[in-house]
Amino acid sequence: MSEFYLNWFTSDQKFPFFIQYGFHDNDTDLHRHVDFSELVIVLSGTATHIVNTEESFIKKGNVFVINGSTPHAFKDPQDFKICNIMYKPEMLSTAGPDLRTSNGFQALFVLEPLYRHKHAYTSKLSLPIPMLEFVTALIAGMIEEYSHKLQGYQTLLVSRFMELVVYLSRHYEKQDKGSQDNHLIHLAKSLSFMEDHYLETLSLDQIAAHAGISVRHLNRIFRSYYQTTPISYLHRLRLERACSFLKHSNFSITQISHESGFSDSNYFTRQFTKTYGMSPKAYRKKL
Known part of the structure; x- marks a missing residue:
């Protein structure tokens, strides 16, 4: 299997x-x-799109993201023309919190590529002709900018790339409203809700209700996509915030636990030690 590097392009x-x-x-x-x-x-x-060893049919209007570790190929092309946009994943970090926590962005740019690495997952995004025409025009402008490389072209390309990301994310979410079978959009809804409210007291019932599914189904899709539970994911968000406080503040351990969404500092210490193999105090001393 071949390996491609961005500096080849x-x-x-x-x-x-x-x-x-x-x-x-x-x-x-x-x-x-x-x-x-x-x-x-x-x-x-x-x-035919080959991902790992599985095959799926793709056609005009399909949109998908392939992350670096996922093997893929095309076969049996018929009048097949695509646009490839190659980028470092960090480029998406310029997205604001309003986009990063949107259901469509989570599904298309985070969850689909993650799941596609492990399974033969067919993209759920298919653009109708009017929307594809808009995207085609946007792409043409980007390729022209990239070809001529006039002053400010990098800034303009980043701006247009993010416009494309927003447009595709919006359509992904709009396309899947009312679909009861799309696990990714349910998972994206639950992730967005948790990331917006993880500092608050959250129950599985609240998370599942926001995603429009049962608690049982919520647990099942988290296990399928993340090999963890919703509560473990919630703890991870809170512990990551606690690590930031330990690195960049002089807050006490009790204060950090409360600022990170834990109501009980002893419980916080147990969860932190279980995850990082040391207490919050020891973690701070190691920095």
């Missing part, structure tokens, strides 16, 4: 981003991206 270390049209007349070899993610928009035609 661009030598600009200060701007690790590449965009191109891809015209495929022949099958491609199975490959993975070592140090970048790839956003793929199918502009015309059809092909």
